[in-house]
Amino acid sequence: MYPVTRIFRSFQGEGHFVGYPMTFVRLAGCSVRDCHIRAVCDEAPWKATRSCTADEIIAQCVQLAPTGIVCVTGGEPSDHDLTALVDRLNSARFRVHVETSGIRALPGLPVEWLTVSPKTPGYAHRTGNTLKLVVPSSWGWREIDELDRETTFFHRYLQPLTDPTGATNISHVMNLLLDARNSDGRWALSTQAHKTWGIP
Ligand code: SF4
Secondary structure (H helix, E strand, C coil): CEEEEEEEEEECCCHHHCCCEEEEEEECCCCCCCCCCHHHCCCHHHCCCEEECHHHHHHHHHHHCCCCEEEEECCCHHHCCCHHHHHHHHHCCCEEEEEECCCCCCCCCCCCEEEECCCCCCCCCCEEEEEEEEECCCCCHHHHHHHCCCCEEEEEEEEECECCCCCECHHHHHHHHHCHHHCCCCEEECCCCHHHHCCC
16 A cells, blocks of 8 residues: 555656656655755645555546656655556556655666655665755755765756745856856756746
């Protein structure tokens, strides 16, 4: 059984697939206690509203859209054994995306796209399609390099931090990205664009 907060259809607003419509499966709970943005995390409303089997989740996804991308997120989705859910989504011919903090290694998880957004330097899963760092104003390249140490990702994004009032430190992040340190264009900007579109 999986503790589900919400299953809903929307647009991806962050990272590599901005603007793509997809179905989000938001699993409840997060065990990343030393997360650097926990104070501003909107995880609190993500309490489980119900427990669902993998098949019940698939049925709800099919109802919303019979094909396309399903993004499994949280909370921290790897707090739950994702094997059955990902296998069933693949069997139903969905394109499976997973977004995790990387707190656990997920070797061989058969997904189309894995985004890792680490919150602690010692995170376990250091490979995938996208590395996305949410950057507080106190961070410079030293902190970013530490989180990027010994990683293999195809795409790397820096994302401004949004505080509870909705304000972001986007100018700080833009200055980092325009710094000579990023002259090779290794890192790009990711914003929470969906928040400007008035959608969840
Ligand atoms: S890891 Fe993600 S879900 Fe967990 S507290 Fe941090 S921001 Fe929230």
